[in-house]
Amino acid sequence: MKNNEIRNKLIEKGLKVTPQRMAILEAIIKLNNHPTAENIIDYIRKNHPNISTATVYKVLDALAEKGLIKKVKTEKDVMRYDAFLEKHHHLYASDSDRIEDYLDDELNEILEKHFEKKCIPGFKIEDLKLQIIGKFTDKNAPK
Amino acid sequence: MKNNEIRNKLIEKGLKVTPQRMAILEAIIKLNNHPTAENIIDYIRKNHPNISTATVYKVLDALAEKGLIKKVKTEKDVMRYDAFLEKHHHLYASDSDRIEDYLDDELNEILEKHFEKKCIPGFKIEDLKLQIIGKFTDKNAPK
DNA sequence: CTTTCTTATGAGAATGATTCTCCTTTAATA
DNA sequence: TATTAAAGGAGAATCATTCTCATAAGAAAG
Numbered sequence: 001m002k003n004n005e006i007r008n009k010l011i012e013k014g015l016k017v018t019p020q021r022m023a024i025l026e027a028i029i030k031l032n033n034h035p036t037a038e039n040i041i042d043y044i045r046k047n048h049p050n051i052s053t054a055t056v057y058k059v060l061d062a063l064a065e066k067g068l069i070k071k072v073k074t075e076k077d078v079m080r081y082d083a084f085l086e087k088h089h090h091l092y093a094s095d096s097d098r099i100e101d102y103l104d105d106e107l108n109e110i111l112e113k114h115f116e117k118k119c120i121p122g123f124k125i126e127d128l129k130l131q132i133i134g135k136f137t138d139k140n141a142p143k
Numbered sequence: 144m145k146n147n148e149i150r151n152k153l154i155e156k157g158l159k160v161t162p163q164r165m166a167i168l169e170a171i172i173k174l175n176n177h178p179t180a181e182n183i184i185d186y187i188r189k190n191h192p193n194i195s196t197a198t199v200y201k202v203l204d205a206l207a208e209k210g211l212i213k214k215v216k217t218e219k220d221v222m223r224y225d226a227f228l229e230k231h232h233h234l235y236a237s238d239s240d241r242i243e244d245y246l247d248d249e250l251n252e253i254l255e256k257h258f259e260k261k262c263i264p265g266f267k268i269e270d271l272k273l274q275i276i277g278k279f280t281d282k283n284a285p286k
Numbered sequence: 287c288t289t290t291c292t293t294a295t296g297a298g299a300a301t302g303a304t305t306c307t308c309c310t311t312t313a314a315t316a
Numbered sequence: 317t318a319t320t321a322a323a324g325g326a327g328a329a330t331c332a333t334t335c336t337c338a339t340a341a342g343a344a345a346g
Contacts, residue, residue: 091266100266102263120234122281124278125275125277127277129276136265137266137267
């Protein structure tokens with residue numbers, strides 16, 4: 001992804017373009033396995049040694065609020081970030097911190113159909129996220 | 144739930160019976176809307192003013208490990224506890240901290256059937272949890 | 287290209303849930 | 317009741333995240 005594409009994403013969302021924001025958005029796209037804020041900070045400090053943690057957290061919140069990234073939460077306690085924006089679910093390793101995206105349009109359809117039929121009284125559904133917990137049986141990321 | 148029932152639950156799981164453990168398990172059953180550790184501590188300190196936070200956390204972990212309670216995580220950052228042990232999913236309010244249990248055997252079946260057919264290469268599923276995010280349209284808990 | 291104004295950034299302190307340390311107490315069992 | 321491994325208590329420590337507030341830097345206009 002070129003600098004200009006990143007710049008345009010920021011502009012599109014009405015976010016002021018700064019070197020910090022460029023670096024953070026680039027980092028989260030490069031580090032494409034749901035990095036933590038710490039992963040992102042480490043990555044960015046290679047080229048940008050003085051960036052402050054507070055800035056990173058603020059920028060991540062701003063990006064998430066504008067829909068440029070998503071926040072994902074582990075079973076543990078750390079927020080993770082995801083630049084993959086299509087509707088998707090997550091595979092969580094029960095024995096490590098690994099998280100993978102899981103796309104399944106058929107599943108989305110099934111869920112949608114189910115909740116069309118079966119309304120939940122007193123509740124208006126906005127989003128459905130399936131957490132698929134288990135063990136990875138190989139070392140490579142299934143998509 | 145009588146004291147003896149609680150005592151027996153602990154014994155069944157091979158946990159030493161202590162007043163602290165009794166109080167904590169009782170509290171989490173009484174406070175049945177997914178209390179936080181803090182909620183539990185406040186409740187217990189009414190009758191048991193000197194219990195230490197460390198003890199509460201340790202006991203909660205022990206109970207969860209033995210399957211006497213479950214841990215639930217908010218979108219925010221705080222662990223919640225649940226004494227309701229049947230397979231169920233959760234409704235999360237997008238505009239508050241409210242969480243409700245959601246039972247739906249038909250949904251469980253559909254999900255199970257879907258993942259029987261559609262295996263995920265390189266992944267062995269152990270559990271499926273649907274996070275249903277949205278808004279509560281009344282003040283009462285739907286079950 | 288400078289001014290102005292608003293917004294973003296940086297450094298470090300603060301927060302807050304959870305965990306750790308280490309010492310004391312207690313439940314279970316003989 | 318004595319023994320002993322396990323549990324509890326007090327408070328410090330941890331660590332991700334947020335706050336504070338002074339400084340810097342975009343954007344827009346002149």
